[in-house]
Each structure stands twice: as C-alpha cells, then as structure tokens.
Amino acid sequence: MSPVIEQAVQARLISSAPRMETVPATLRYDRADPFAVRMGFPPPATLEGVEVSWVFARELLATGTDTRAGLGDVQVRPYGYGRTVLEFHAAEGTAMVHLRTADLRRFLQRAHALVPAGDEHLHLDVDHDLAELLRDAR
Template identity: 70%
Template sequence: MSTIEQSVEARLVAAAPRMPTIPATLSYDRRDPFAVRMTFPAPATLEGVEVCWTFSRELLTDGLRGPEGHGDVRVRPYGYDRTVLEFHAPEGTAIVHVRSGEIRRFLEATGGLVPVGLEHLHLDLDHDLAELMRDAC
C-alpha cells in the first residue's frame, strides 16, 4: 500500500457556500512523504469545483498541540477534540473544524506507512531530478 485516504467530516465556520458540514478527504502518498492533502468536494467550494490543499504532515501534527502555520494553511487546536484548519486564498478564507481524533487516526496511519523522521528514505531523488531536467529542455 502506498497511499492512505480517510474521509473526515469538516464543519464549515466561515467564508463559503451554505453547507454547515462537508465531507472532506485527507490523503497521504508515500511518494510525497512530507505532504498531506485535504480535498473538498465541488459543492463545498466557491468555484463549484473540487479543491485540494497540500501542506506538510508536520504542520498538521504540530497544529494538534498549538497554533501553527503562517502561510496559506494554518492549524490550531480548538476546545475539546476539535482542530481548526484555515485555508487562505485570494478569493477568501475558509475555516473548518475537524475532530482531532479523526486527524490523529489519519496521522497514525501515515506513520505506519512512513514513520516520522524517515521520510527522506522514501524520496526518489534520481527520478525527481530526471523529471526536473526533462522539463528544463
């Protein structure tokens, strides 16, 4: 198995279409071991198309314990068993709450696939360099 996907229920609290809760998907691919993705379905977005945000697994992990992030994605704990994820884009900001237990379960699964601290062992630098050089021509 090289990928993990987990559905989560996100509670929308700001700047979006009229959907109080939305299904979202957290995903992780061992071929991109430092990153996680959170995908929102088309009906939950302002553009009416599926939107996928990519950010670091470390940001998600650290955001369970305290406020993290200074860019487009910010994560922080909120009350009992809730985590806030803020997504900042030129079109506006979306803020969602996700149960912290769901995020922890997802992160535990990713750690089973690629242990934290060993991500570098799963990088294919030769392939990535070849792709970079191919695109440069």
C-alpha cells in the same frame, strides 16, 4: 501495505452565516510524497463548484493538533475540546474548517505507520524528481 492512505472526514465550514455547514472532505497521504498531506473538498463544498485540494506539511498537521502551527497559506490550531481548526488562505479569501481531533490523530497514526517521522527522506525518489525537473527544462 498500500503506499497511499485516504481517510474521509466531516469538515464543518466556518463562515459569517450563523449556521456551520458540514461537508465531506478527504485526507490523503502518499508515501511517494512523504512530507505532504492533501486535503480534498468535493465540488459542492467549494465556492467555484470545482474540486479543491490543499497540500501542506504532515508535520504542520501533527503539530497543529496540540498547538498553533503555520505562518503561511495553511494554519492549524486546537479549538476547544476535541476539535482542530484548519485555516486555508488564498487570494479569493480564507476558508476555516473544524475537524475532529480524533479523526486527525487516527489519520496521522496511519501515516506514521507507513512512513515514520524522520524517515521521510528514505522514501524520496530524488533521481526521478531530478529527471522530471530536467525534462521540463528542455
């Protein structure tokens, strides 16, 4: 089984405009970084016209599909029937996207099949991470 899972999703951007814009996004889970999920947006979907990637806890995404979760830069909550809202807070402003909850649950099932919840620590390479940290400190 590949150590990386990627899943394309359609994100509906929420803005002050009356129409919601649908943009492609990619959810990514890497066994080498077992606590994290990455969500990437292509250049046409961003204000700056460059690819943007947000990193947040897998547990935050899992919890947020059922109840409000998060206090910081990324917040997740259920919205209506079959949707989940992700809020991304940055100095430039806040981006809100709707995703299909079924898509998120399918992604999380695949990620949990790769690394079950509670087993994340078994996939950390602490020696490598410490060596990288000390290399940068020189």
